[in-house]
Amino acid sequence: MDRIIEKKTWTPKKIALIAGSTVLAVFLIYTVLFADHTSSLNVKNDRLTIGQVTSGNFQEFIAIDGNVEPLKTIYLDMVEGGRVEKLYTDDGRKINAGDTILKISNSTLQIDFLNRETQLFDLMNERQNSEITMKQDQIKALNALAEIDYTLKQVEDKYRRNKELYAEKVIAKAEYEQSEDEYKYLKRRKELAERSLKQDAELMQKRLRQLDQSINRMQANINIARSTLSNLYITAPISGQLSTLKAEVGESKTAGENIGQIDDLNGFKVKANIDEHYISKVYPGLKAEFDFNGQTYPVTVAKVFPEVQNGQFQVDMEFPEGKSPEGIRRGQTLQLRLHLSGGDKALLIPRGGFYQSTGGAWAFVVDKSGKFAEKRTIRLGRQNPQYYEVLEGLKQGDKVVVSSYDGYGDIQKLNLED
CATH class of the missing domain: 2.40.50.100 (RNA polymerase II/Efflux pump adaptor protein, barrel-sandwich hybrid domain)
Known part of the structure; x- marks a missing residue:
């Protein structure tokens, strides 16, 4: 005999279906509301360089190459x-x-020198001959004057006697007047002879002075020519x-x-080329340093050449008290660290390739667990060949991925794997 079977409301299949739907709904709700939607990338730790933010004395300096040159x-x-x-x-x-x-x-200079010497000898001979001739003429003039003076003395005596005799009516008037005319004539001749002798003496001295001046000029020319020959x-x-x-x-x-x-071997200096970007920050007195034979040596900017060529300007640097390190040689190239500031306290992060991708605006900061690194907005300031100055977004002790971010695209999170 058949038995009527009651239909069950909650069958195992139905219960399983409802349970599965509920779990799916809960998962979807959790995924939408609570799950992590950031894009991530798995990266091996050995492919990254991680730097730690530290607090220290920040010195802004640039690395430049300098060449050792003689001080003079x-x-x-x-x-x-x-x-x-x-x-x-x-x-x-x-x-x-x-x-x-x-x-x-x-040969041209040597011939010119010989010609000038010959001209000097000619001038000296001319002066000597001129002086001899002038003195001979002077002697002749003095003899003539002496002759006139002697004759004048005789005529003067005759004239005075005739004057007395004429006053006593002893001689005729014509004889007296003749002696008077002769006396006046010779007196006039003596005056002219004395004037001529004086003028000739003055002309002789003037001519000799001119010749002396010509000789002095020629001697000066010869001295110049001689110095030219010494060149x-x-x-x-x-x-x-x-x-x-x-x-x-x-x-x-x-x-x-x-x-x-x-080259003066009593001292050396260092000449360096610097990018024109730093021309406003470089001035005499700035300090620099370099490593040589396992030691660090200081130098000081002594002179700045403002002329810019090929995007660079030059500076001269000197060693303290002019004493250069033992063993340094002319032409040697030194790697210098030129300090652009005196240094102050700051948060520092090691330099790395990440800066080329982010411009210092953000970085991947490693979580305390060390399992992942998340993108964080930061702000960097000054820099030197070793560190960037941290202005915002990081604190002392934070660890940052400082290696290159090439290939990370829009990734927000790096999962760090051993």
Whole structure:
């Protein structure tokens, strides 16, 4: 006999379906409201460089290259042109002040010197002959004056006697007047002879002075020519090292041409090129330092050359008290750290490739668990070759991924894997 079966409201299948739907609904609600929707990327720890934010003394400095140069360099230029006749030394040798370096021959200068000497001798001979002639003429004039003076004395005596005789009516008037005319004539001749003698003496002195002046000028010209000839011998103005000599025997050189240089070995300086971006921050007195033979040595900016060429300007740096490190050599390249500020307390983060991607506006900051790093907005300030200055967004002890962010795109989170 058949039995009626009651239909059940809650069957196992129905219960399972309702339970499954409820779990799915709860999962969807949790996913929408509470789950992490940020984009993430799994990254191996060994592919990252992580730096820690520290507090320290921040010094803004830049790394530059400097070349060691002598403290003083003397350039050797040709004063007179000519042909190199003889070399007395080689470049690279040490020489003393006054040492002859090379000899130049110039036949034009030598002939000119000989011509000037000949002209001087001619002038001296002319003066001597002129003086002799003038003195001879003077003697003749004095003899003539003496003759006139003697005759005048006789005529004067005759005139005075005739004057007395004429007053006593002893001689005729004509005889008296003749003696008077003769006396006046000779007296006038004496006056003219004395004036002529005086004028000739003055002219003689004037002529001799002119010849003396010409001789002095010619002697000055000869001295100049002699010094010009001495320029044919190139000598060392200072003691030092003849670092460059650009001359060969038989080679022709022109006036003003540079033929070498002498380096003063009593001290060195450092010449460096700096990017024009820092020209407003660099001034005499700034400190720099470099490492050499395992030690750190200081230098000071002594001179700033404001001229900018190819985007750079030059500075000269000097060693303290002019004493350079033992073993340093001319032409050596030094890696310098030029301090642009005195230094102050700041939060510091090591430099890294992340700056090229973010411009210092954000960074991945490692969570305290060390399992992931999240993107965080930050603000960086000054920088030097080792650190960035932290202004906002980080605190001391924070760990930051400082390696390059290339390939991370819009990733918000890095999952760190061992």
